[in-house]
Amino acid sequence: MTMSCATARERIHAALDDPEAVLTEDLQAHLDSCAACRRLHDDLDTLFDALRGLPRMPLPPATLDAVWRETVGRREPRWAAPGLARAAAAAVVVTAVCATTLYFVTPRGPKKPTAAEIARASAEAEMVLGYTARALAAARAAAADKVLASKVSPAVRGEPAVRPARRSR
Amino acid sequence: MTTVEFQGAVLEHKDRVHSYARHILRDAEDAKDVAQECLVRLWRHRDRIEPGHACRNWLLRTAHNLCIDRLRRRQAHHEVRADDETTFDPPDGRPGPERLAQSSLFMRALERALMELSERDRAIVLLREVEGLPYEEIAAMLSLNMGTLKATLHRTREKLRDALARAEVAP
Numbered sequence: 001m002t003m004s005c006a007t008a009r010e011r012i013h014a015a016l017d018d019p020e021a022v023l024t025e026d027l028q029a030h031l032d033s034c035a036a037c038r039r040l041h042d043d044l045d046t047l048f049d050a051l052r053g054l055p056r057m058p059l060p061p062a063t064l065d066a067v068w069r070e071t072v073g074r075r076e077p078r079w080a081a082p083g084l085a086r087a088a089a090a091a092v093v094v095t096a097v098c099a100t101t102l103y104f105v106t107p108r109g110p111k112k113p114t115a116a117e118i119a120r121a122s123a124e125a126e127m128v129l130g131y132t133a134r135a136l137a138a139a140r141a142a143a144a145d146k147v148l149a150s151k152v153s154p155a156v157r158g159e160p161a162v163r164p165a166r167r168s169r
Numbered sequence: 170m171t172t173v174e175f176q177g178a179v180l181e182h183k184d185r186v187h188s189y190a191r192h193i194l195r196d197a198e199d200a201k202d203v204a205q206e207c208l209v210r211l212w213r214h215r216d217r218i219e220p221g222h223a224c225r226n227w228l229l230r231t232a233h234n235l236c237i238d239r240l241r242r243r244q245a246h247h248e249v250r251a252d253d254e255t256t257f258d259p260p261d262g263r264p265g266p267e268r269l270a271q272s273s274l275f276m277r278a279l280e281r282a283l284m285e286l287s288e289r290d291r292a293i294v295l296l297r298e299v300e301g302l303p304y305e306e307i308a309a310m311l312s313l314n315m316g317t318l319k320a321t322l323h324r325t326r327e328k329l330r331d332a333l334a335r336a337e338v339a340p
Contacts, residue, residue, distance in 0.1 A: 013323040017304075043330050050279055051298040056184040057191050063201045064183060070205075071179075071212035072172055 003030040008037045016048055170215040170224070178224050179208050185225070185300065186232045192295055193236040193288060203235045229300060230310050233292060240288060275333075282332035290325045297322055 003011075008030045015021050023031070031038045065073075113121075170178065186207050191200035210231055211218065218227050283291055292311060296302045308318045
């Protein structure tokens with residue numbers, strides 16, 4: 001069954017709506033057999049290309065200048081001046097050189113502790129001294145016990161009395 | 170959008186916006202004003218506009234809205250403007266290849282045919298066929314549903330074709 005001209009017309013427009021679309025076989029067959037639809041297709045194709053290639057009307061330079069003035073141009077003139085731009089660049093370079101020189105030349109002494117570091121160190125020292133004192137007291141007590149133990153009689157300690165052996169005559 | 174991106178966008182789209190405004194308004198002075206206003210608004214809203222297609226679409230939408238405002242104001246003041254016949258004369262008048270092409274019979278007839286269209290039909294053709302905006306974007310911009318938009322575009326293409334035939338220039 002052949003395609004009607006009304007359907008072909010719709011399909012021609014649809015093909016223009018999607019430029020990547022290819023003409024289907026049945027539409028191509030219709031265009032091959034119908035001069036009016038073929039002319040419509042060719043005309044619309046040319047029209048489409050002409051519209052896509054419609055030259056643009058350039059915005060006048062004075063209007064573009066006005067746009068820059070009202071937007072970025074408000075700050076631009078101050079920095080756009082070549083003399084000021086060069087002076088700013090030179091100032092940045094001089095500052096960088098001075099800062100680098102000062103960093104390497106300035107002598108750096110031993111670092112002084114902060115108050116917090118001193119406080120923490122004092123607390124740690126007190127703790128160590130406390131442990132040492134307790135260890136010394138424990139050692140003294142242990143030595144005293146040993147000495148006293150040697151002087152106490154076995155009876156006091158609850159041990160059986162040992163009779164001395166008789167001397168033979 | 171950074172300042173540098175804004176400057177790039179202005180240079181890329183200034184002629185597009187100006188041409189669109191000139192086609193819709195048919196008045197050189199109004200078109201310049203609209204293009205300038207449009208680009209200044211881009212600067213004010215640059216923080217929330219991405220460069221590229223989004224920027225192009227935003228500019229054309231803004232230009233369209235500004236043009237519609239101007240047309241309504243004209244109607245309110247009953248202003249009648251003569252059709253701008255010098256639309257594509259380059260400002261310096263140099264007879265370069267572009268000018269030769271522009272002055273061809275066909276392009277002039279196409280210009281006249283475009284100007285004969287209603288503002289809405291002209292906007293549809295310009296936004297779709299000239300600028301290549303997606304249908305969805307145009308439909309949202311002109312508050313049309315997709316079916317109406319496509320049907321109008323198809324009808325308008327044939328109107329242009331008929332106008333060119335009447336002018337006895339082959340498209």
